[in-house]
Amino acid sequence: QVQLVESGGGLVQPGGSLTLTCTHSPMAAIFVIGLFRQAPGKERAGVACLRKLDLTTYYADSVSGRFTIARGSERNKVTLRMNDLRPEDTAVYYCARGPAILDVDSNAIRSDIYEDWGQGTQVTVSS
Numbered sequence: 001q002v003q004l005v006e007s008g009g010g011l012v013q014p015g016g017s018l019t020l021t022c023t024h025s026p027m028a029a030i031f032v033i034g035l036f037r038q039a040p041g042k043e044r045a046g047v048a049c050l051r052k053l054d055l056t057t058y059y060a061d062s063v064s065g066r067f068t069i070a071r072g073s074e075r076n077k078v079t080l081r082m083n084d085l086r087p088e089d090t091a092v093y094y095c096a097r098g099p100a101i102l103d104v105d106s107n108a109i110r111s112d113i114y115e116d117w118g119q120g121t122q123v124t125v126s127s
Contacts, residue, residue, distance in 0.1 A: 002027045002097040002116040009121030012085055020080040022095030029053040032098040033078045034114055037091035046109025050078055056104040085125045092120040
């Protein structure tokens, strides 16, 4: 089992930026790290994922071009840089460890394939 902890959430104005960090216990690079979010009254939705082995990424359409997932400066970290934040980005953000997958596509951000989850961090976009 992989332990994951999210950090970096907070309150930001529309148009602003925020960087989330997912710190995880040691894991094989073939696995994927996914970032998800859940807004009040809505289902958990995939945002982005990263396969650490080759840095392949995938983004949900709603964040493509605004968010960037990347390997952190330390081996056990993954970051999500969020730019041009909008009120609809308000949610609890979670990171999770997924399986080894062949194709990093839309199926790679389905929450049902992820096995280990962090506790989440709140992101609020409001003026």
